[in-house]
Amino acid sequence: MGTPESDPAGGTPRTRRAKRPTMEDVAARVGVSRALVSVVFRDAPGASRETREKVLRAADELGYRPDSAARVLARSRSRILGVMLTVRNPFHADLVEAIYPEAEQVGYDILLSAHAPTRHSHKAIEALLGHRCEALILIGPETDPAFLTEVVRQVPVVSVGRRFPDTGVETVHTAEAKGVRQAVDHLVALGHRDIVHIDGSRGAGSAERRRGYRKAMRGHGLAEAARVLPGDHTEESGAAAARRLLDEGTMPTAVLAGNDRCAIGFLDAVSRAGVHVPGDVSLVGYDDIPIARLSHIELTTVRQNVPRMAALSVRTALNRLEDPGRAPQEAVLTPELIVRGTTAPPRTRD
Amino acid sequence: MGTPESDPAGGTPRTRRAKRPTMEDVAARVGVSRALVSVVFRDAPGASRETREKVLRAADELGYRPDSAARVLARSRSRILGVMLTVRNPFHADLVEAIYPEAEQVGYDILLSAHAPTRHSHKAIEALLGHRCEALILIGPETDPAFLTEVVRQVPVVSVGRRFPDTGVETVHTAEAKGVRQAVDHLVALGHRDIVHIDGSRGAGSAERRRGYRKAMRGHGLAEAARVLPGDHTEESGAAAARRLLDEGTMPTAVLAGNDRCAIGFLDAVSRAGVHVPGDVSLVGYDDIPIARLSHIELTTVRQNVPRMAALSVRTALNRLEDPGRAPQEAVLTPELIVRGTTAPPRTRD
DNA sequence: AACGGAAACTAGAGCGCTCTACTAGAGCGC
DNA sequence: GCGCTCTAGTAGAGCGCTCTAGTTTCCGTT
Known part of the structure; x- marks a missing residue:
C-alpha cells in the first residue's frame, strides 16, 4: 500500500x-x-x-x-473588501498602496479588479461581487449611476473622488474648491492676475475644480480674467493647451492645470518651446502624484491627503457594514497646497 | 410565516x-x-x-x-490565473490590460495582486496561491529565486521580463540585446559616435540591455566610446544623469536610456536647461509606454510587443498546466525600434 | 405496440473550510 | 465526595456550487 x-x-x-x-x-x-x-x-x-x-x-x-475559497464559503462574512481601480492611473496606484495596510489592520483582505479600456467597470464590479466582497471601494469610478444604485442594494459602495448623489453610494473626496482656492490665492499673492484653468472635463473632481476656480477668481475681483481651456486628465491635454496658448499668443502668466498629469504635459510642451517655468509662466497642478516631486519637475500642486483617503474609505465601508441603516456618508478632506518650484511672481512687462 | x-x-x-x-x-x-x-x-x-x-x-x-468561492471550491480546477504586478508601473498596467482579454478567451478569470512598497511580493504571491490560482503570471518580479523555487513546486509560474534560471520558472521576455542593437545602429547610422547608456541597475532586463549596449558599440568599433552611467528605471535617475552630464560638461551626442521613464526624466531635465532634443542631443528610450507616444514627447524608443507578451504569458501558463512534465520554456520576443522625434543627426561641430 | 436511444432533467456526494454544540477532564471550594 | 467552572478538544452540519451516475420523457422505428 x-x-x-x-x-x-x-x-x-x-x-x-x-x-x-x-x-x-x-x-x-x-x-x-x-x-x-x-x-x-x-x-x-x-x-x-x-x-x-x-x-x-x-x-x-x-x-x-x-484555501481562501473554502474559507470564504464556510464563513458567513468573507472579510474581503473589493477595490476597483484604473490600472493606468498613478493616483489610483497611490491609493491602492495605502489601502492595503489599512485593510489588513482591520482584518480584511483586498481583492483588486481593474477597470481598463479593455474591461468595462461593470465587469470589474461584477467580478468583485461574485467573489463575495463585503463592500466595494471604487476609485474614481466612471460608472453609470443607475448601475451603482443596483449594486448598493447588495453591498456597501464607497466612491473615492467622485460623488454619486442620491444613489446610496458613500463618498470620500477632497474639498476641491478649497484646494483650487489655495492655488489661486497663492498665485494672486505672487502678483498674477491672468490665470488660466485647464479643465478636466469628466475626470473625477473636475467639475468642482472648475467651479472653485471661477469662484476664487471672482473672490479676487478677477471674474473678467477667468479663462477655462478645454482639456482632460491626461498629459496630452496639457500639451495641447500649451500649444494652443503658444499659437494664439495668449499665454497667461499662470496656469492652473486640471491635475498633475495635465500639468506635466503642459510643462513639457512649453519647456520644449523655450518658454520657461516659472520664469515666463507659473504652473500649478493637482493631486501631488509621485512624479510631481521629482527634482526636475518640482511641481507646485494641490496635495490630496492619500493616506487619509485610504483610511477613510476603509472606515466608511466598515461603518456602513456595521450599521446598514445609516444614511450614506460623505467624507470631505482638506487638500494642501504644496509650493515647489513651478510658481513665481510674474515677469514684469515693461 | x-x-x-x-x-x-x-x-x-x-x-x-x-x-x-x-x-x-x-x-x-x-x-x-x-x-x-x-x-x-x-x-x-x-x-x-x-x-x-x-x-x-x-x-x-x-x-x-x-458565487465564485463556491464555484472554485466545487470545481477541481479553479480556472483562475493569478497576476502579480507593481501597481505603479505603467508598463505593468499595459500588460495587465492586455492579459484580461487573453485570459477571457481561454475561459480563465484573472486575479490581481499588487506588489508595492507596503506589500512584499511574497505576500502578494501567497494571496494568489491561497485563492487557488492554477498558475501565476508575475510581471517583472523582484522576488527571491529561492522562494520562487518553492512556489513552482505547487503551481506553474511565468515570469514576464525577468529570467530565473534553474528555478523552473517559465519566462516571457524581450530580446533586449536585439532592441538595444537596433537603437545603437540607428544612432550610428545618423552619425553618432558618442553614445551614452544610462543603466537600469536591477530593473527587469537591464543587465541584458547593458551587455547589449556594450556589444553593439563594439560591433561598430566604438568600444572605447562606450560609457555607462549609473541609474535605474525611474524618471529621477534620468534627470540625475542629465544633471551630471550637464555639470561635467560631458554631454554626448546621443543617450540610450534604461527605459522610457528614465528617458523622460532625462528629456525633461535637459529641456529645462535649454538643451534641445534632438538638436543638441538625441535620445532613445525603451518600452514604448503610452506617454512616449504623446505629441510633446515623441520619444524614439524600443517597443516591447505587449500584446504578444500578454498572449504568450497566458499560453505558456496553460501549456505547462496541460503538460506539467515539460521543461520550463523561455519565450523571447523581438522588439521593434520606433523612430519618433527625439533622434536626429548630431549637430556638426565646427 | 413495443423498443431503442438521445435529450432533458434529477439525486446526492463531495470540495475544504467554519462554527455551534457538545464531551472529557482538570482544578477547586466546601 | 459533590457540584462547579474552565480549558482543550471533537463531532458534524452546513456554506453554494459542480459533476457523476442515474432516471424520465419523448421521439422515430420496425
Missing part, C-alpha cells in the same frame, strides 16, 4: 503536481481533529500553546496553506 | 441587506433542480433552449449571481 506520509513530498516527482494538502492532512499528521487545526489557523481561543506549535510545524512541513 | 417569495425583494427594506440568492432560489422559482440551473450557468449541454431562458430570466429577477 505504501505509507500515506511519503505521498505529498514525493508523489510522481515532476510529472504530476502533488494535490495540495488540506486541513485534514495537517490534522492527521498531528493526530488531532480538523476543527482544532481550524482553531489554530484562525487564531481562535481553544488550543494549547503546545498544540498550536505542533499544528503550525506540521502545516509547514506539509506546505499547507488555507 | 409570509410567502417565501416576498422575502428577497422586500425583506427589512434598508436596514438589513437581503441575503444573496443562491442557485437553490433560482431553481425553486423556475421549478427545476439546482443541478439544471448549474448547467445553464455553466453553459453546459443538457438544458433545452426554453429552460435556459426561463432560468436566466428568473435569475435576473432575483438578482442572482454565481
